[in-house]
Amino acid sequence: MLKKNNPIKLIKYYNFINYNLIYNNTAINRYKQEIFEVSKDKAKNLESLKNSIKNLKSCDLKKNARNIVFSDGNPKSKIMFIGEAPGANEDQEGLPFVGRAGQLLDKMLSAINLDRKKVYISNIINYRPPDNRRPTDEEIKRYLPFITKHIEIIRPKILVLLGSTAMNALIGSEIVISKMRGKWIEKKFGNFKTSVIVTFHPAFLMRQPAQKKLSWIDLKMIRDKKNNLKI
Numbered sequence: 001m002l003k004k005n006n007p008i009k010l011i012k013y014y015n016f017i018n019y020n021l022i023y024n025n026t027a028i029n030r031y032k033q034e035i036f037e038v039s040k041d042k043a044k045n046l047e048s049l050k051n052s053i054k055n056l057k058s059c060d061l062k063k064n065a066r067n068i069v070f071s072d073g074n075p076k077s078k079i080m081f082i083g084e085a086p087g088a089n090e091d092q093e094g095l096p097f098v099g100r101a102g103q104l105l106d107k108m109l110s111a112i113n114l115d116r117k118k119v120y121i122s123n124i125i126n127y128r129p130p131d132n133r134r135p136t137d138e139e140i141k142r143y144l145p146f147i148t149k150h151i152e153i154i155r156p157k158i159l160v161l162l163g164s165t166a167m168n169a170l171i172g173s174e175i176v177i178s179k180m181r182g183k184w185i186e187k188k189f190g191n192f193k194t195s196v197i198v199t200f201h202p203a204f205l206m207r208q209p210a211q212k213k214l215s216w217i218d219l220k221m222i223r224d225k226k227n228n229l230k231i
Contacts, residue, residue: 163201
């Protein structure tokens with residue numbers, strides 16, 4: 001419950017839950033990746049990973065996609081968001097979350113005083129599935145080593161999994177999001193451990209706006225964890 005005596009939090013919350021009233025269908029063309037200074041090793045590792053994905057053989061997704069959708073945001077950030085797969089707008093722009101769901105994600109970030117300059121964003125799958133369908137289990141298995149390596153390179157202190165596809169790929173296929181969201185778990189990727197939380201994918205919230213109240217709880221947990229870790 002939001003306290004009535006905190007107007008700032010109320011404004012942020014109501015802006016968030018009513019945001020679906022002002023969507024449009026255009027991609028967010030203003031998001032062209034900025035240049036962030038990172039270590040030579042991190043830059044080299046990210047470029048090597050991207051090239052490995054580009055050179056992946058026997059992938060039908062690549063044949064039908066315009067662009068690889070690798071990442072957006074700040075690779076120096078200690079907060080990483082992972083979604084499912086690119087859609088049509090993302091495929092066109094070559095950046096994750098630039099369509100309607102991306103607009104909502106921006107609003108979610110803004111509600112806890114974050115933006116794309118302060119976080120890092122990627123997807124489980126780097127190429128658009130035809131007709132924006134859910135990735136198959138085979139496709140997820142094929143791309144899982146890449147997103148796992150991606151996490152190892154970024155080394156986030158907070159890892160936010162957006163939706164059931166990201167959750168099932170990185171935590172376990174037997175888990176349901178309704179029971180997993182809003183809980184912190186510690187998980188190892190390679191030789192480091194990070195704090196992981198699951199929340200609903202923005203595209204799901206567009207279809208089920210009543211669930212935004214639960215997403216708001218998750219966002220506040222992320223904000224509080226960020227503050228506790230002094231990120």
